[in-house]
Amino acid sequence: MPQKYLKKILTTRVYDVARETPLDYAPILSRRTGNRVWLKREDEQPVFSFKCRGAYNKMAGLSAAELKKGVVAASAGNHAQGVALAGYRLSAPTTIVMPRTTPQIKVDAVRSFGGKVVLHGDNYDAAYAHAREIATQRKLTFVHPYDDPEVIAGQGTIGMEIIKQHTGALDAVFVPVGGGGLISGIAVYIKQLRPEVKIIGVEPEDADAMERSLKAGKRVLLDHVGIFADGVAVRQVGEETFKLCKQFVDDMVVVTNDEICAAIKDIFEDRRSILEPAGALAYAGLKRYAEGKKLKDKNFIAIASGANVNFDRLRYVAERAEVGERREAIFAVTIPERPGALKQFCTILGDHNITEFNYRFADPKAAHIFVGVQIPPDTADAKKLVATLRSQGYATLDMTDNEMAKLHIRHLVGGRAPNAVNEILYRFEFPERPGALMNFLDKMGGSWNISLFHYRSHGADFGRVLVGMQVPPQDKKKFQKFLDTLGYEYAEETGNPAYKLFLS
Template identity: 50%
Template sequence: AEDAAGMTHSLHAGKVVNLPSVGLFADGAAVKTVGQETFRLCSRLVDEMVTVTTDEICQAIKIGFNDTRCVLEPAGALAIAGVRRYCEIKGLLGHSLVALTSGANVDFDRLRFVSERADDRETLMAVQISEVPGTFSELYKTIAPRYVTEFSYRYKKADRADVILSFQTPAAKDKKEDIQELIEALAKKGFIATNLANNEMAKVHARHLAGGRAPEVQHEQLVSFEFPNNPGELGEFLQKLSGRFNVSLWHYRNHGDDIGRCLVGLQVPPDQEDEFHQFLDDLGYDHVHENENLVYHQFLL
């Protein structure tokens, strides 16, 4: 692993190197100081070293599971991650390579992190849009037919809004090309997009903190919805909503469940409350009004 590459640094230096600290995600292969005998053997027998990131290790665990239906621990999947990185570096295609895997000492706490970071087709992105009714739906249409897996937004200013979203690149397309195509397509619609795929703070923290308080928002109705988590269902939800009420809050994350869960804030002036309740009835989704929820008042207003 890149954050525990004691042997890599030692081989480059020609002597055992003491690392000041090591990352413990792949803890089964993380040591500050490699053994003298291990270093001697590697110096004689190892041709080249390859280091990998934590995300690449997570992707390797997923690949190993898809192929064998066995869940490897991070250190056990290092070889798969290394082979993938080696093929990328050397541009290898159509070759048969062997990865020696070992170790399945993993718990559910670790799996939660792995599942969040293992999808190498998923991209995290920040998009700045205008605060105009219907713009949210237009953003989704521009991203389609890509599969949106995350959508978070909170009203902040009267003229613009910032959205954090995740989407999956279709399997048949190159990921880097697809991201660039989408950024250009969004720019043509007046959206400013930033790729956060390599932004560790965004992936670990900001995606969960996006939003916050909106004391200036008026006539907000906060509703949590449950709907069938079918392909395109989120887009249909936005289409039904488009232009009827201004969206002041939106939070959706696909967790692989058969039910999609979405928290939505809508600005509903008093003279539109009857229309709003009729809209909810016509929508047909299970929903709960959250305006009296303690968390809403503590963290979102």
């Protein structure tokens, strides 16, 4: 099997549309990690991601009759653009099924290459199923985004370029992982020529299908995937890609969304390029891997896989980057409600710069404040600061890793409602499309009063919403039935300490 892929990769036709991207040495990233770091710049492809390689290689191998009839694909972004570009170059009609939640900028990009866009469903799974139906009904060739030998071989040309461009010592190549097509192609090529080079996959913690599958020894289907790094948001890896990864991938790294945000910022500071979350994923994994294993003076390559980021998402990235780099800590602190208390609190902070401060009067004896503090990176300074505050008699909670606090509570501090009896709190993920809120309200009916609602757009396919509802104890079964029929992802937050301190 490896020899078969080696031949496929060496004889691909990807360079009809793709370019050989540069391997850029990154001096700032190298200094920051204590290792020599290069970025493989797939964000510089014509469609700003590597996906055009695999899509074109698959389609270039079709017969004239198949091309004339046309192809169909399902995608929310990069694969769609790759297929549309390949169709344009090969004069083949392309039908791309995209979720209705797909941002307009991505829909327009596909149409600019002549692709016909069909909007269907609220997520990739629904779009994929519909695309398969179209392929069967109209007898069109389906171009899979990752689980196809020709697509894998097309992505494998990145590994071929790396071997040619980097002839010196190389310790590891870090690759973002969604369905596994990219890492499979790179791994199967590099391991044949440079078996000593480690191939390390990187996934977000809320979309770690490959990590779980490799540990289980079989493909695992995730109940839910996170949407921030949408380029790798896959519930189940491919059959073929899983076989290849079992044989050729050395290790997997799982990172947080905050670490991805920090990686986007780091790469911008080094290259002045803004990558999409999935595009910066490999470098985020490199940082965690090197720090966790205390590696220095090694030679690492990270795949910068794409730059199709929505402008609106940059606000969210900027908010979270400092936390991801551990340059900002977020605390909930209780101080006395009296004149001079805030000054005394700031005195204890000493030279630490306050990055955020949220407060509203609620209790005549105690003040609950939500505060962000700048801290030196890569130190235990936050823990020391918590210990210092507690030793001075301040009840302190570290909220740096509290997702609800970072997404919602920081914007709601002081919004107490003493009359909101029987209030429960839930986080929902709403499809980012017209009618999503109305669907929620229709199914909820007039059964319970909404006592709190917070939403802020982050330029993603789904919006994150915090909702408080007044649900009497006797209505719990009825309420659970409502949740089960809603069709949105949800999580209860009534017991979250941030809610208890600032809202309840």
